[in-house]
Amino acid sequence: PWVANCVGKRNYRFFYLFLFSLSLMCLYILSCNIANLVLRTQDKPFSEAVKETPATVVEAIICFFSMWSILCLCGYHTYLI
Numbered sequence: 001p002w003v004a005n006c007v008g009k010r011n012y013r014f015f016y017l018f019l020f021s022l023s024l025m026c027l028y029i030l031s032c033n034i035a036n037l038v039l040r041t042q043d044k045p046f047s048e049a050v051k052e053t054p055a056t057v058v059e060a061i062i063c064f065f066s067m068w069s070i071l072c073l074c075g076y077h078t079y080l081i
Helices: 012-040 046-052 054-080
Strands: none
Touching: 012 046, 012 054, 046 054
């Protein structure tokens, strides 16, 4: 019954839905961060927008790099299904 992970006989559906919703949330956060930077750069240079909200840039970078592992894991489990 144990295959060295927490995804068992009856909870694979919930695990897959968790991965799928996490992928959507990561894409949503990244798009909101990019939209925030784009809206802030309409009337001032990009460097000024980054100085105003450095946390947005850091969050966008972290989300961009973590997005690929989450999407690949979700894609792999989609393939398994």
